[in-house]
Amino acid sequence: MPNQQETLSPxxxxxxxxxxxxxxxxxxxxxxxxxxxxVFSLSRNPEADMGELSKLIHSDQSIASHVLRIANSATYRSxxxxxxxxxxxxxxxxxxxxxxxxxxxxxxxxxxxxGFEKQIKELLRHALAAAAYGREIAKKRRRNxxxxxxxxxxxxxxxxxxxxxxxxxxxxxxxRLNDKEVAxxxxxxxxxxATKAALDWDLPRQLQVTTHYYPTYERAPSFKDxxxxxxxxxxxxxxxxxxxKFNVLDLSKDPVIEYLNFYQDDFQYLLGRxxxxxxxxxxxEL
Amino acid sequence: xxxxxxxDIIVIGSGPGGQKAAEQATKSGLKxxxxxRERAVGGTCVHLGTIPSKTLREAALTITTLxxxxxxxxxxxxxxxxVSTLMRRLDSVLQSYTNHISQxxxxxxxxxxxxxxxxxxxxxxxxxxVKGKRTVLQGKHIIVATGSRPRTPEEIPVDHEHILDxxxxxxxxxxxxxxxxxxxxxxxxxxxxxxxxxxVKVTMIDKTPRPLMFMEPxxxxxxxxxxxxxxxxxxGNVNAKSVEWNGLQVRTILDNGQxxxxxxxxxxxxxxxxxxxLNLSSTGVQLGSNGTIxxxxxxxxxxxxxxxxxxxxxxxxxxxxxMEQGRRAIKHIIGESSKESxxxxxxxxxxxxxxxxxxxSEEQAREQYGDNIIIGRASFDEVARGQxxxxxxxxxxxxxxxxxxxxxxxxxxxxxxxxLIHVGEMAILNGNSIDVFxxxxxxxxxxxxxxxxxxxxxxxxxSQRQSKKLQPRIQKLIDExxxx
Numbered sequence: 001m002p003n004q005q006e007t008l009s010p011x012x013x014x015x016x017x018x019x020x021x022x023x024x025x026x027x028x029x030x031x032x033x034x035x036x037x038x039v040f041s042l043s044r045n046p047e048a049d050m051g052e053l054s055k056l057i058h059s060d061q062s063i064a065s066h067v068l069r070i071a072n073s074a075t076y077r078s079x080x081x082x083x084x085x086x087x088x089x090x091x092x093x094x095x096x097x098x099x100x101x102x103x104x105x106x107x108x109x110x111x112x113x114x115g116f117e118k119q120i121k122e123l124l125r126h127a128l129a130a131a132a133y134g135r136e137i138a139k140k141r142r143r144n145x146x147x148x149x150x151x152x153x154x155x156x157x158x159x160x161x162x163x164x165x166x167x168x169x170x171x172x173x174x175x176r177l178n179d180k181e182v183a184x185x186x187x188x189x190x191x192x193x194a195t196k197a198a199l200d201w202d203l204p205r206q207l208q209v210t211t212h213y214y215p216t217y218e219r220a221p222s223f224k225d226x227x228x229x230x231x232x233x234x235x236x237x238x239x240x241x242x243x244x245k246f247n248v249l250d251l252s253k254d255p256v257i258e259y260l261n262f263y264q265d266d267f268q269y270l271l272g273r274x275x276x277x278x279x280x281x282x283x284x285e286l
Numbered sequence: 287x288x289x290x291x292x293x294d295i296i297v298i299g300s301g302p303g304g305q306k307a308a309e310q311a312t313k314s315g316l317k318x319x320x321x322x323r324e325r326a327v328g329g330t331c332v333h334l335g336t337i338p339s340k341t342l343r344e345a346a347l348t349i350t351t352l353x354x355x356x357x358x359x360x361x362x363x364x365x366x367x368x369v370s371t372l373m374r375r376l377d378s379v380l381q382s383y384t385n386h387i388s389q390x391x392x393x394x395x396x397x398x399x400x401x402x403x404x405x406x407x408x409x410x411x412x413x414x415x416v417k418g419k420r421t422v423l424q425g426k427h428i429i430v431a432t433g434s435r436p437r438t439p440e441e442i443p444v445d446h447e448h449i450l451d452x453x454x455x456x457x458x459x460x461x462x463x464x465x466x467x468x469x470x471x472x473x474x475x476x477x478x479x480x481x482x483x484x485x486v487k488v489t490m491i492d493k494t495p496r497p498l499m500f501m502e503p504x505x506x507x508x509x510x511x512x513x514x515x516x517x518x519x520x521x522g523n524v525n526a527k528s529v530e531w532n533g534l535q536v537r538t539i540l541d542n543g544q545x546x547x548x549x550x551x552x553x554x555x556x557x558x559x560x561x562x563x564l565n566l567s568s569t570g571v572q573l574g575s576n577g578t579i580x581x582x583x584x585x586x587x588x589x590x591x592x593x594x595x596x597x598x599x600x601x602x603x604x605x606x607x608x609m610e611q612g613r614r615a616i617k618h619i620i621g622e623s624s625k626e627s628x629x630x631x632x633x634x635x636x637x638x639x640x641x642x643x644x645x646x647s648e649e650q651a652r653e654q655y656g657d658n659i660i661i662g663r664a665s666f667d668e669v670a671r672g673q674x675x676x677x678x679x680x681x682x683x684x685x686x687x688x689x690x691x692x693x694x695x696x697x698x699x700x701x702x703x704x705x706l707i708h709v710g711e712m713a714i715l716n717g718n719s720i721d722v723f724x725x726x727x728x729x730x731x732x733x734x735x736x737x738x739x740x741x742x743x744x745x746x747x748x749s750q751r752q753s754k755k756l757q758p759r760i761q762k763l764i765d766e767x768x769x770x
Contacts, residue, residue: 083459135447144446144455146458
């Protein structure tokens with residue numbers, strides 16, 4: 001009699017393996033090698049500009065989360081927790097940032113999401129767009145933009161992790177899923193993975209909440225406005241990347257616009273920031 | 287344009303001034319509409335100003351008390367101090383406060399329209415919702431209570447990330463290590479002292495020689511002592527020549543050449559009246575030179591059907607005053623004008639420690655009553671309750687006329703000052719002599735004992751003046767010595 005695993009479809013096998021991977025805490029984000037190596041070389045250059053390093057760290061979902069996670073580990077934490085990237089750079093200094101970059105770089109299977117490089121690059125691009133739009137939304141609402149930038153950058157953190165896990169499991173099981181099956185697993189699991197990652201990595205509470213609740217912002221136990229702003233920022237990020245797929249009129253009728261009390265002219269203003277957001281994404285994309 | 291609905295009163299803005307105007311109007315049997323541009327009633331006071339900043343203040347004080355008693359209770363403060371942790375009571379405070387306001391409005395029968403208001407003419411207002419739905423309201427009278435917003439000086443690039451204003455400062459995700467505060471008014475002093483108490487290295491800069499110039503120098507001296515004790519620094523008589531984010535820190539160059547570097551900056555250099563979206567040009571309402579709405583003593587504008595109250599008419603920009611202005615504006619509309627204009631306004635500053643005053647300052651008293659006025663002081667280290675509660679560095683200053691009888695002003699710096707001031711306020715309003723604090727019983731131990739000590743101080747000086755028939759020149763010298 002065949003065992004249960006053998007009777008499962010490849011999608012189910014991969015999904016099951018990911019569930020157990022998540023249980024085991026196997027949540028590593030794929031790091032874009034170009035960013036990791038640039039952080040590494042910058043941090044070893046005595047002439048390097050700390051501002052440049054800060055900019056670089058802000059540009060990558062993966063590096064950003066690694067910095068927050070490692071900076072808060074017992075090895076590096078010197079007292080107060082590190083909850084923002086600016087704080088990490090200014091408090092830890094170039095030397096420690098360099099050590100963190102080395103730690104990130106030396107992790108076994110950097111960017112080991114074989115076959116999904118294109119998707120991960122698209123995800124990063126969208127995360128950057130959401131982060132940049134988060135900034136614009138926060139500015140318009142006269143709220144602090146630093147937190148909203150991070151919310152946008154890390155809102156979809158579950159997706160690349162999921163792709164990396166799929167890639168790993170595919171190799172282990174020697175199976176190959178098609179794009180539709182991959183999308184199906186990512187869609188079903190990314191939210192849970194993101195929530196677990198945010199908790200495991202001890203990300204600031206604001207990020208823990210918004211990463212989980214942004215699609216259902218009204219149900220968020222706290223940071224409701226920040227969750228709603230994250231939802232809107234990722235929506236605008238999608239629109240910026242694929243304008244043909246969106247009808248602006250429909251977009252303007254999304255309930256989140258009313259929730260955030262954006263009047264029509266405010267919303268038009270946000271749409272009008274498209275070129276600036278594009279410029280930010282282009283500048284940060286490596 | 288044909289109106290969709292008719293009202294006796296349309297109140298634009300649901301902050302303290304608008305709320306009280308609406309309440310008074312509905313209590314008077316008038317049909318009232320309240321227009322609010324945000325998604326909830328309450329205004330800046332509730333959502334961005336008074337309530338949130340006081341929530342942070344309470345958290346800072348609690349932490350300080352816990353730190354002070356850490357050894358007694360074997361207590362260790364949690365290191366994880368995200369700003370949201372400090373503000374976690376805010377959601378429930380806001381929820382219950384806005385619920386209360388909404389209930390009040392429901393009970394009194396006012397109809398709330400959420401949307402932006404703009405005047406069509408002096409009795410007609412267009413309300414446009416977030417979704418673009420337009421409703422035309424007509425009112426016999428309209429009260430403008432649209433409040434104010436932080437002023438952003440052109441030369442300072444407020445980005446709400448590194449360089450913040452009083453709207454964005456509380457949504458920071460972490461406590462910065464260092465903060466430069468530009469300004470020395472109420473908002474600047476409140477935030478500077480609160481963040482300093484939380485362990486942030488705060489530097490306040492302003493063109494004035496000391497913060498809170500409109501308060502008694504003795505009080506601000508105590509405030510500065512406390513501020514510097516917690517690591518704060520005040521740099522007066524300077525202007526910021528340039529401010530920039532250098533990629534890592536906020537770099538401020540002062541006009542004396544000094545350079546300041548800090549993680550964040552708070553810009554608190556005044557507020558601007560919210561008048562632009564109102565299309566006031568269609569009404570004939572006259573604006574003041576700084577964009578505020580000009581009103582008379584009844585809060586009526588140059589257009590008789592339109593009144594304005596609160597921050598939108600300019601100083602003193604206190605929620606307490608806005609509330610009374612709202613009530614009085616309605617009283618005037620219904621022909622029940624208050625007997626007296628508001629002459630006595632208590633000022634409350636929720637810095638650490640609190641500062642509060644009512645009546646004349648020493649300088650004003652000297653101008654009006656001459657140099658022979660008598661000053662009584664009580665230091666809180668003489669007050670038993672102050673010792674018990676750890677409030678030792680406060681003071682109460684009472685100013686009387688030269689007979690040592692009429693109370694002209696009371697000024698307090700100490701925790702609880704904003705509550706304690708009301709005793710003095712009532713005494714002034716009732717025309718009580720300073721003897722009322724000597725011939726009646728006050729609870730013991732209380733901070734109110736400070737009134738008795740200050741009154742005794744005046745009584746002693748009074749009797750010295752009466753019994754010692756000193757030559758005027760010697761008396762003057764003694765008085766001067768006492769004053770100093």
